[in-house]
Amino acid sequence: MGYKVALLANLKKNAPHHPGEPPDAHADLDSESTMLAIQAALESRGHRVTFLEGGRNLPSDLSRLRPDIAFNVCEGHQGDSREAQVPALLEMLGIPYTGSKVLTLALTLDKPMTKRVLAYAGIRTPAFQVFERGDEPLGGNLSYPLFVKPSREGTGMG
Numbered sequence: 001m002g003y004k005v006a007l008l009a010n011l012k013k014n015a016p017h018h019p020g021e022p023p024d025a026h027a028d029l030d031s032e033s034t035m036l037a038i039q040a041a042l043e044s045r046g047h048r049v050t051f052l053e054g055g056r057n058l059p060s061d062l063s064r065l066r067p068d069i070a071f072n073v074c075e076g077h078q079g080d081s082r083e084a085q086v087p088a089l090l091e092m093l094g095i096p097y098t099g100s101k102v103l104t105l106a107l108t109l110d111k112p113m114t115k116r117v118l119a120y121a122g123i124r125t126p127a128f129q130v131f132e133r134g135d136e137p138l139g140g141n142l143s144y145p146l147f148v149k150p151s152r153e154g155t156g157m158g
Contacts, residue, residue: 002047006067006095008074008086009035010054042071054086062093070097080152081106111151 011032039049052061054074062070070090076082084105090097100108108114112130119125129139130151138144 002042002045003068004065005042005047005049006062006065006070007035007039007042007049007051008054008058008070008072009051010075011035038071038073058086059089059093062089062095067095070095072097072099080110083109109152111149 035051039051042049049071050065050067052058052065054072054076070086072086072090074083074086076085084102087097087099087102087105091102099105107117112128115125115128127139127141129142138146
């Protein structure tokens with residue numbers, strides 16, 4: 001028989017909503033149909049799959065389920081390291097999981113820090129500038145046209 005798999009995700013339909021957030025604020029979260037497709041694929045290989053939402057009840061849900069492995073696609077909802085929260089929990093509980101490790105997820109969600117680490121390692125990336133306010137002048141090493149991206153989002157928004 002296959003593994004006991006915990007399929008972990010944050011569903012769009014259960015995302016917390018905040019006043020003034022853009023319409024695509026939860027675009028990177030998953031749908032039930034995606035989770036059902038992943039579950040069907042895993043079950044077709046003989047694994048026993050249980051879906052768990054990546055929320056506040058996840059620690060107790062995982063302790064109760066005691067999976068052999070977690071198939072993690074959680075994005076998280078809060079904080080600059082939200083994508084790393086579930087993998088950190090899984091490591092703390094000793095549950096192997098799919099996907100990137102905690103440090104990788106925490107670092108790569110912070111685009112400016114990622115670019116600094118890559119530059120330190122000698123890996124060239126396009127010039128960039130971090131704006132703290134909308135009225136800051138453009139730095140001397142940049143010219144239009146430019147891409148403008150949030151510094152701490154896993155995807156481009158807008």
